[in-house]
Amino acid sequence: xxxxxxxxxxxxxxxxxxxxxxxxxxxxxxxxxxxxxxxxxxxxxxxxxxxxxxxxxxxxxxxxxxxxxxxxxxxxxxxxxxxxxxxxxxxxxxxxxxxxxxxxxxxxxxxx
Numbered sequence: 177x178x179x180x181x182x183x184x185x186x187x188x189x190x191x192x193x194x195x196x197x198x199x200x201x202x203x204x205x206x207x208x209x210x211x212x213x214x215x216x217x218x219x220x221x222x223x224x225x226x227x228x229x230x231x232x233x234x235x236x237x238x239x240x241x242x243x244x245x246x247x248x249x250x251x252x253x254x255x256x257x258x259x260x261x262x263x264x265x266x267x268x269x270x271x272x273x274x275x276x277x278x279x280x281x282x283x284x285x286x287x288x
Contacts, residue, residue: 178288180234183276188234191244195226222250233277238286241277248273 202219226247232240248270255263276282 178284180236180285181281183279184233184282184285187244187273187276188230191226191230191233191247193230195223195228195230198223198226222247236285236288241282241286245270245274245277 199220202216202223205216207213225243229240229243229247233244248266252263252266252270255266
């Protein structure tokens, strides 16, 4: 069995932590008078997708690496509506994460 690359472990845990921190942060915005606020629910779903992708990347699921790439691309697109610095940082993170997820050592892990 192929040993999981350190880069995949790092990325998996990075997304799990980022998702969990995001859920905890946005959970404070929950209002019992409006429990199904569509905007808040969408944000929480996006954060939960990060956790889900991180967990399944650690397990070696190929679909999960694609989920994380799409997740990062979504954040790059959102960054286009913010500062140039935020767009550059998210763009660089997207490039590095995509490269790490699709290099040969990672591909061997996902094909195990």
